[in-house]
């Protein structure tokens with residue numbers, strides 16, 4: 001169903017900034033699987049968290065949903081009744097494919113796929129919010145305001161899953177984990193040229209924080225509990241409870 005990512009295999013003249021356009025959307029499942037260590041584990045474990053945290057008559061928000069992988073995992077695992085999933089992305093190419101992808105499966109819980117900037121939507125009555133590798137694309141100065149809005153929109157006891165690529169304060173550890181990620185990409189068939197062209201396109205667009213920056217920000221907006229529950233190299237996921 002999904003095509004192999006060879007978008008950056010030939011030399012590109014002028015490398016612009018990264019965008020989630022048609023071409024990226026077309027190969028996205030292959031790209032993310034080969035680029036993000038732990039991705040499929042995180043997707044299936046978001047489903048397990050949904051089984052625990054999604055309560056009757058509440059909403060789930062999948063912010064930066066891409067093709068809806070997290071939404072589908074959540075939907076498969078919801079046992080509570082009267083729930084609704086809102087899957088939001090600002091890339092028209094992703095939203096169009098996400099709708100088709102989700103309509104291909106039947107299930108109880110309805111899903112609304114919304115084309116919007118997650119910074120502009122309203123969040124209410126949420127028992128679970130998923131930011132699966134999306135906050136890293138929001139300008140750093142806007143991240144706290146977005147998390148504050150999520151906190152406001154969560155029910156007491158509700159959960160936020162925040163998965164990100166991390167930076168590290170310790171330079172030696174940062175280099176080791178970064179290099180292990182490079183090895184992971186090489187092992188998945190990416191060439192040095194593909195790796196370096198993609199890195200340069202992401203440079204201005206995807207700005208990473210350390211785990212402790214994420215923890216401090218979550219605490220600052222009001223989350224009582226926040227912990228890293230998964231990590232593979234410089235990628236991982238936190239869960240925060242209101």
Ligand SMILES: Nc1ncnc2c1ncn2[C@@H]1O[C@H](C[S@+](CC[C@H]([NH3+])C(=O)[O-])CC(=O)[O-])[C@@H](O)[C@H]1O
Nearest residue numbers: 020064065066069070089090091117118132133137
């Ligand atoms: N301001 C924004 N508003 C809405 N969407 C945005 C914004 N900025 C970026 N996006 C969207 O966030 C997604 C990030 S990918 C998420 C993977 C998915 N969660 C998954 O579980 O497969 C992660 C990655 O590619 O590393 C893209 O689809 C963007 O269009």
Ligand SMILES: O=C(O)C(=O)Cc1ccccc1
Nearest residue numbers: 031032035036165198199202
């Ligand atoms: O490929 C990388 O180096 C990444 O950091 C992850 C990624 C995966 C898919 C789109 C953009 C970034």
